[in-house]
Amino acid sequence: MDVRRSSGEPPHQSEIYQMSNQTAPQKTGFALAVLAAVFFVFGFVTAFKDVLVPHLIGVFSLTHLQGDLVQFAFFSAYFVISIPSTFVVSKLGHQNSIVVGVAGMSVGALLIMAAAGFLSFNFFLVGLWVLAAAITLIQVSANPFATLLGAPEKAPARLTIVQAFNSLGTFVAPLVGGLLILTDKAREATMTPAQRAGTVKMPYLVLACVLLVLAFVIWRLKMPQPERDTATGGTWGAVLKYPHLVFGMVAIFVYVGAEVTIGGHIIGYVSAITPISEKSAALYASLYWGGMMAGRFLGTVILRKFSGGKVLGVCGAIALLLILVTMTTGGMLAVWSVVLVGLFNSIMFPTAFALAVAKLGPLTGKASGLLLTAAGGGGVVPLIQGKLIDTAGYHISFVVPALCYLFIVFYGFRGSRVQAPSTSRQLIADS
DSSP states (O other): OOHHHHTTOOOOHHHHHHHHHHHSOSOOHHHHHHHHHHHHHHHHHHHHHHHHHHHHHHHHTOOHHHHTHHHHHHHHHHHHHHHHHHHHHHHHHHHHHHHHHHHHHHHHHHHHHHHHHHTOHHHHHHHHHHHHHHHHHHHHHHHHHHHHSSOGGGHHHHHHHHHHHHHHHHHHHHHHHHHHTOOOHHHHTTSOHHHHHHTTHHHHHHHHHHHHHHHHHHHHOOOOOOOTHHHHOSOHHHHTTOHHHHHHHHHHHHHHHHHHHHHHHHHHHHHHHSSOOHHHHHHHHHHHHHHHHHHHHHHHHHTTTSOHHHHHHHHHHHHHHHHHHHHHOOHHHHHHHHHHHHHHHTTHHHHHHHHHTTTOGGGHHHHHHHHHHHTTHHHHHHHHHHHHHHHHOHHHHTHHHHHHHHHHHHIIIIITSOOOOOOHHHHHHHO
16 A cells, blocks of 8 residues: 555655556547537536626616626536535546536526526526536536546647537527527517516526436446546645645636626627627627637647647736727727637636646546636626726726736746645745
8 A cells, every 4th residue: 555645645746647647548539529518518508697697687777796696606606516526426427427417407497497487686596506506517527527538748638629619609609698588778678577587488498408308318328437536536635735736726716707707798898888789799799709619629739739838828918918908998999809808718727727637646536626616716706897897887897807817827837837745835935
């Protein structure tokens, strides 16, 4: 027996690297295709929710801060559910955990449909939380699953390609949501709040049915599985001794926060600084997410030739510059500047995630749980920007995502370097 393992000390990095290679399944093409379909679905559901923000603000006469409770309810589930999900994965395995997650998404969609019937904003928040909790379970299982299905050095590219299908879902969702849920100003004036809320019912009913069918199909498939000890290996304390993981948690927090706050506010932003209606502004939200889709397909090629850290740092720097442009200009220049941020967001989550779990071997599962807990930034950052929108206006409020991208630049060029396990004091000194 390894003395270090029995004492709770994490294995040496070279040993972890060997273990990762030994446990990777060999026939992975079909499994990655299934994962791509799953990523598409929860990407669609996640971006479809962004249409609810301006819609519910209008239905319930909310402030921007109150409207951003939609994002808070959704992403707080990541904070609460991520770590418990690692235990579910350890018991059920990766594939069965995905099945449970997809079925759980169906339940959340039905709750949102019911919320429209009861005309209850709080009920909407409950349904969104359940939906996000199910997505969290899928992410805890599917993200490390993708990184372990092959050679460790190709993990960023592998995760980026399945995330590209996630972006395909986020690209389609605002277009569909704008068409089915949002209404023109003239029509809104003739509708009661109950009628306006009712436009949510049919889309979420159809979504619930599709999700149930998908859960059944995945349950019946045969897929290769990594060892379940990738979800349970090591101790939580051992995981937190790795600087690149700790900084990676912060990077995921600020990145998801920046991505979500821009995606959630872009419809209102475009309609506020141009004559474009909210219904038509949904196109720009779709283009924002579409940029992420295009960038992920392109990023898959780039990440095979350049290091993930450098690519992440460069993309963070360009996104920061684009945010500064949208803060200091107006009209369509400001609109297109913020839309283009999506292109450079494309590789950030999968690359930061892959860099953060690099060479952690059996600690990967616990690391994944911590990283997805950090995705709770998607609930916190929009609240901060929403408050600034209410008090200082849209342009100044973009200082919030600007600061997020500044940290992404640091993590890409410096904080993502794999180092020996450190104490908290060493972490501060090394930074």
